[in-house]
Amino acid sequence: MSNTLDKIDTQILDILQTDSNRTTKSIATELGMTTSPIFERIKKLEKEGYIKKYVAVLDNKKIGLKLTVFIGITLQGHTRSYLEKFVKEINNFPEVVECHRVSGNFDYLLKLVVEDIEAYETFIITKLTLLPYLGNVQSLIALSTSKETNKIDLSAVL
Amino acid sequence: MSNTLDKIDTQILDILQTDSNRTTKSIATELGMTTSPIFERIKKLEKEGYIKKYVAVLDNKKIGLKLTVFIGITLQGHTRSYLEKFVKEINNFPEVVECHRVSGNFDYLLKLVVEDIEAYETFIITKLTLLPYLGNVQSLIALSTSKETNKIDLSAVL
DNA sequence: TTGTTTAAAAGAATATAATTCTTTTACGAG
């Protein structure tokens, strides 16, 4: 069970991170190989967990979710059991797409994707502020987004 | 050219946001239809831009990129031409996966995915702080991430 | 050097799914 990625693997991952509908044949052609080794490498990358899943990326704005907001949160009480409960609640909100425990000026950083400012306010009032032990809440509203990808840079790990 | 999504469309989008390798047949079965209308709806969703692309989602940590960091930045000079240059530079850094212009306590919020604390420091020293007119820089290091998805909630827009 | 082993790649064959095409159904307008 080899555990490292070689050049070809990272090239495959780069391609699939950009477009996972590429055929094995077209990837093979690009990398100067035949379909079988490409196919087997992809299956291996999936099986060993380097590739977690394949997903469709939607156009948030086109769909009507025009606003991205980051929310920094500090909590007043920090008992372990409460933190777990807090995180669980937060993760269940569908408008929350990310929840990170962070070091720095906040305890948690959330990322939300919502329709508009109203939907954002509704979230704050009807969901977030109902959670107990909430300390400071600071919002960063995305006015524009020049880059937003989940394509990670593999050149660093080769 | 109809421009709204119906229930079936959002169900398809939900499925494809979770797993874009689902066959049209399996989606059809789940929704109690045949393959052709599903196929045509998907093609329409792609063509009209609701679906931007299909990508592989990798396991950052497994691949060796173990650290996610958010960086809040304020700039000292705000001339339009400089802002554009700044953003262009930032977007070219491969470790930067998101760059948002924000309102609130910062001008920009970045999200980075890097190997470790060292790689993060290297970024700060050899890339970020070389940019002129940089004001305050505040980092939020993700200690743990309980939720991280780009699956957006379509129930709000129906 | 030569023979042997192993892993990866190539090539061919098959199975599965995507895609296209034709027919049928459901529904609204006149």
Added chain:
DNA sequence: CTCGTAAAAGAATTATATTCTTTTAAACAA
């Protein structure tokens, strides 16, 4: 009603994924 339209169903075809067998290349021991 019945005509026209859009969506869905079903069948046929094409393209791709997947499997299997053969070949090549590299590593190593004799």
